[in-house]
Amino acid sequence: MIFLKKILLIFTFSFFTIYANESLDKRQILYLMHSNEIERAFSLFQKMTRDENYLDFETLQKMAIILLKNGSKDSDDEVQQLSMFGAGLAASNASFEILESGLNSQNYQTQMIALNFLSSLNDDKIDVLLNKAMSSDFVPIRLEAAYHMAKRKHPNALGQIESLMYKLPPFVKPYFPTLLATLGTNEAIKTLKVFLNDSNPDVRIETILNLAYHNRDDMLEFIKKRTITSSIAEKEAICFALSLLKDTSSIEILKKISKIDVENVKISALRSLYLLGDRSAKIKLEEEAKKKSIFAIATLCEIEGSEDTLFELTQSNHPFVKLNAAISLYKRKDRRSLKLLKTIFIDSEKDLAFGPYLSQGRTMMYIKTYPKALGKIKESNVDLSVSLNIRNLLLKESLEFNEDDFLKIATTIIDNNQLDLVPQLISLLENKKSEKIISYLKYLSKNSLTPLIKDYANLALYRLNEDGDYEDYIKNWVYKENNSQLIELNPEAKKKNENASIYDLTKEETSKLLVDMYTALSSKQNKKSIIILIDAIKKTNYKNRYALSGLLIKATE
Numbered sequence: 001m002i003f004l005k006k007i008l009l010i011f012t013f014s015f016f017t018i019y020a021n022e023s024l025d026k027r028q029i030l031y032l033m034h035s036n037e038i039e040r041a042f043s044l045f046q047k048m049t050r051d052e053n054y055l056d057f058e059t060l061q062k063m064a065i066i067l068l069k070n071g072s073k074d075s076d077d078e079v080q081q082l083s084m085f086g087a088g089l090a091a092s093n094a095s096f097e098i099l100e101s102g103l104n105s106q107n108y109q110t111q112m113i114a115l116n117f118l119s120s121l122n123d124d125k126i127d128v129l130l131n132k133a134m135s136s137d138f139v140p141i142r143l144e145a146a147y148h149m150a151k152r153k154h155p156n157a158l159g160q161i162e163s164l165m166y167k168l169p170p171f172v173k174p175y176f177p178t179l180l181a182t183l184g185t186n187e188a189i190k191t192l193k194v195f196l197n198d199s200n201p202d203v204r205i206e207t208i209l210n211l212a213y214h215n216r217d218d219m220l221e222f223i224k225k226r227t228i229t230s231s232i233a234e235k236e237a238i239c240f241a242l243s244l245l246k247d248t249s250s251i252e253i254l255k256k257i258s259k260i261d262v263e264n265v266k267i268s269a270l271r272s273l274y275l276l277g278d279r280s281a282k283i284k285l286e287e288e289a290k291k292k293s294i295f296a297i298a299t300l301c302e303i304e305g306s307e308d309t310l311f312e313l314t315q316s317n318h319p320f321v322k323l324n325a326a327i328s329l330y331k332r333k334d335r336r337s338l339k340l341l342k343t344i345f346i347d348s349e350k351d352l353a354f355g356p357y358l359s360q361g362r363t364m365m366y367i368k369t370y371p372k373a374l375g376k377i378k379e380s381n382v383d384l385s386v387s388l389n390i391r392n393l394l395l396k397e398s399l400e401f402n403e404d405d406f407l408k409i410a411t412t413i414i415d416n417n418q419l420d421l422v423p424q425l426i427s428l429l430e431n432k433k434s435e436k437i438i439s440y441l442k443y444l445s446k447n448s449l450t451p452l453i454k455d456y457a458n459l460a461l462y463r464l465n466e467d468g469d470y471e472d473y474i475k476n477w478v479y480k481e482n483n484s485q486l487i488e489l490n491p492e493a494k495k496k497n498e499n500a501s502i503y504d505l506t507k508e509e510t511s512k513l514l515v516d517m518y519t520a521l522s523s524k525q526n527k528k529s530i531i532i533l534i535d536a537i538k539k540t541n542y543k544n545r546y547a548l549s550g551l552l553i554k555a556t557e
Helices: 003-036 040-050 057-072 077-090 093-102 109-119 126-133 139-151 157-167 170-183 188-193 201-214 217-225 232-244 248-257 263-275 280-290 296-300 307-313 319-331 336-344 372-376 384-399 401-414 419-432 435-447 451-463 470-480 507-524 529-538 540-555
Strands: 351-357 366-370
Touching: 003 040, 040 057, 040 139, 040 529, 057 077, 057 093, 057 507, 057 540, 077 109, 077 280, 077 540, 093 109, 093 540, 109 126, 109 139, 126 139, 157 170, 157 188, 170 188, 170 201, 188 201, 188 217, 201 217, 201 232, 201 451, 217 232, 217 248, 232 248, 232 263, 232 384, 248 263, 263 280, 263 296, 263 401, 280 296, 280 307, 296 307, 296 319, 296 366, 307 319, 319 336, 319 366, 319 384, 336 384, 336 401, 351 384, 384 401, 384 419, 401 419, 401 435, 419 435, 419 451, 419 507, 451 470, 451 507, 470 507, 507 529, 507 540, 529 540
Parallel strands: none
Antiparallel strands: 351 366
């Protein structure tokens, strides 16, 4: 009996010693985090993990939250904003308090980041915080908060929206039909009914368009009443609304409008007639396209049987006619467009970028080109990211081609080293994930001479859980590039090194790829990927720690 008591005493002592030491280690780790000794804290955590052969998710989450909280209180605005990004990437209620603190910041960008991430969370407190954001000193914050209140059908939304509208100058009023149509309550629709007769034509146009976008066919009668006294731009918007709301009773009205000899009105009316079942409108649209109406050419992408006309127009010497005909033919999924891929996707020797050109009523658009050099001039309004977005959206449509044609599009982009399209292209290849495409990705992962293509191919195969050393490839890559900054909040236009070749990754390409790789690691939510994230936080550029902490929280939930 005495022996058993001794054994029990020894066991009890050992048990409490182990857990006392464990508790001591955890307390020391958290103390180091509070003291901003990040590297020491993560080193001690790694030691504890090795000693106990156990990965403590709870402690890891606490460490990440402490890091983000400290960053959110930092006097440096950039660090505050990076902390908001990290808390947002976590997409967790654990980071809610940090995002909430961002709304109290005196910095516009910090508030906007916090608001955008908060609005995506599913928490009852969001309604209270949106009300709070309506008191911001920054008008864009209040407009953004009003939009999210409308989306959530917040009980105070209408009052807040109308109060804000009356406080702002008249030129801001055209933004409000979107908010009211999104809210969609009876009272909001009554206000939109009044807006249909507003003295500001932009308010009337936005009201018509938003009623159509939100399928308010109960307002058709009031929209049609505007036909007689409406402006040119308004007539275009009315035609668009009548087709979107599928109002076949308006065909005679549309026929009358189609006789107006104003390009945007005529094309909009003919388009609506076709969509409402009047196939004779197709012939008239093709006639307008042959007269070099670029809006008509852009509209033919919706018109069945227009492919021959479009192909003929791709032979034009007019650059905008040729480009938009090629794009419309491509959108029709006509195989003849495959011969024109370089016109659409590959940077030409002229080094041109794409930009949208909207019609007066904002229902039609064609693509124009401009010298890329304009986008590098500070005083210019040209945004090169818009050009990339247009090409990425067009590339996404390639998924609707058959597999062989889709691969032809992919190889054209890869073989021409069109690197700005590679991230989107690889993502599309992943979506297809057939045997032929997996083989192509494996070929690129081993044989591509262009680092960015090779890196993304390996990343895709890792995300697809293909057998191979893809995880080790990613691990080695992130360790090598770990000091590159993940997120630049205020990037300035940087010139590419004149001696750099197509095989050198730019700073922006490296950062984007690094984010994609870390995101892929966090999504796996397994021990090996989490260990890589821990090591990265310990050794990385200190500004990266905030985003990585957010991904770590996501990976350990």
